[in-house]
Amino acid sequence: MKRLMSKLPPHKALIAFEAVVRLGTVTAAAKELTSTQPAVSQHLKSLESNLNTQLFKRRGRLLHPTEAALNYYHSIEPLLSSMALASEQLRSAKSTANLVNIVSNCGLAHFWLLPMIPDLQAKFPQLTINVTLSDSAEYHTDDALLLSFGKLADSATKYTLFAEQVCAVCSAGYAQEHGLSLSSSPAEIAKQSLIHMDEAESRWLNWRNWLQHNDLQLADHKNLVLLGNYHSVISAVKKGQGVALGWLCLMQHHLQSGQLVQVSSTVVSREGYGYFIDTGRASSANELLVIDYLKAAAAEKATFLPSE
Numbered sequence: 001m002k003r004l005m006s007k008l009p010p011h012k013a014l015i016a017f018e019a020v021v022r023l024g025t026v027t028a029a030a031k032e033l034t035s036t037q038p039a040v041s042q043h044l045k046s047l048e049s050n051l052n053t054q055l056f057k058r059r060g061r062l063l064h065p066t067e068a069a070l071n072y073y074h075s076i077e078p079l080l081s082s083m084a085l086a087s088e089q090l091r092s093a094k095s096t097a098n099l100v101n102i103v104s105n106c107g108l109a110h111f112w113l114l115p116m117i118p119d120l121q122a123k124f125p126q127l128t129i130n131v132t133l134s135d136s137a138e139y140h141t142d143d144a145l146l147l148s149f150g151k152l153a154d155s156a157t158k159y160t161l162f163a164e165q166v167c168a169v170c171s172a173g174y175a176q177e178h179g180l181s182l183s184s185s186p187a188e189i190a191k192q193s194l195i196h197m198d199e200a201e202s203r204w205l206n207w208r209n210w211l212q213h214n215d216l217q218l219a220d221h222k223n224l225v226l227l228g229n230y231h232s233v234i235s236a237v238k239k240g241q242g243v244a245l246g247w248l249c250l251m252q253h254h255l256q257s258g259q260l261v262q263v264s265s266t267v268v269s270r271e272g273y274g275y276f277i278d279t280g281r282a283s284s285a286n287e288l289l290v291i292d293y294l295k296a297a298a299a300e301k302a303t304f305l306p307s308e
Helices: 002-007 009-024 025-030 037-051 069-099 106-123 170-176 188-189 209-212 230-238 248-257 285-300
Strands: 056-059 061-067 098-103 128-133 143-150 158-163 168-169 244-247 273-278
Touching: 009 061, 009 128, 025 037, 037 248, 061 106, 069 188, 098 106, 098 170, 098 285, 106 128, 106 143, 106 230, 106 248, 106 285, 158 248, 158 285, 168 248, 188 209, 230 244, 244 248, 244 273
Parallel strands: 098 128, 098 143
Antiparallel strands: 056 061, 143 273, 158 273, 168 244
């Protein structure tokens, strides 16, 4: 190896030489290499000294490569490019090997998955976690773990994270202003300003369904506003704009911290509905690490019912 090293010019000198010949000027080469003109010029002199060959002739303020320099360039440029490509392929292969893709329902991501990412990264620093948010029931990919919501079906690749449990939540200020508490009846809740998510998506329980489970009907509302995603719904609730449906598995942090309060002890559960992880064709060791982590995290976050 020492013999090989003794035959090769300094690699920084080679890189500078290649850039100057390809780009035509020392100035352009220095800019590409994020270096300075004097530093690049010094590398060229070092290479000439090492090769004992004049590589450039100065004409005015410009350097022109000699015939020997051009012949040398055409010999080494393919080798340098080949080395760069081989190195990039190794980097890419390593990056891909450590990449774990997750496609997650937006609400589950905002209120459960994303807050855990720092801890997940701390436990598995070798992993690159790529999270894509999608509420589409049609989203399907073979190279990602899917965290979604819907009707649970028997499947070798599906694991239930949280069974559906839906209550009424609002800000502490709104509850106090309107005399609401955990002992409030569903009928009292029905009289409030109800914040709705877009009802076009039938997978999620809506206010109409929740009230029907309590033998109540949703009153005709004028100027009804349907918010497009669950994050917007909870943001409106925090601002004291009304009462919303809260999936207990997602609202635990907000309820424990007092950002939100549960009003009415009524909790509606539809049999066979909930949040799940579909592991698909996951088989790599890194994917299995993340799957086990998410399963354990879900098991630890057992749904609770707040007390007065």
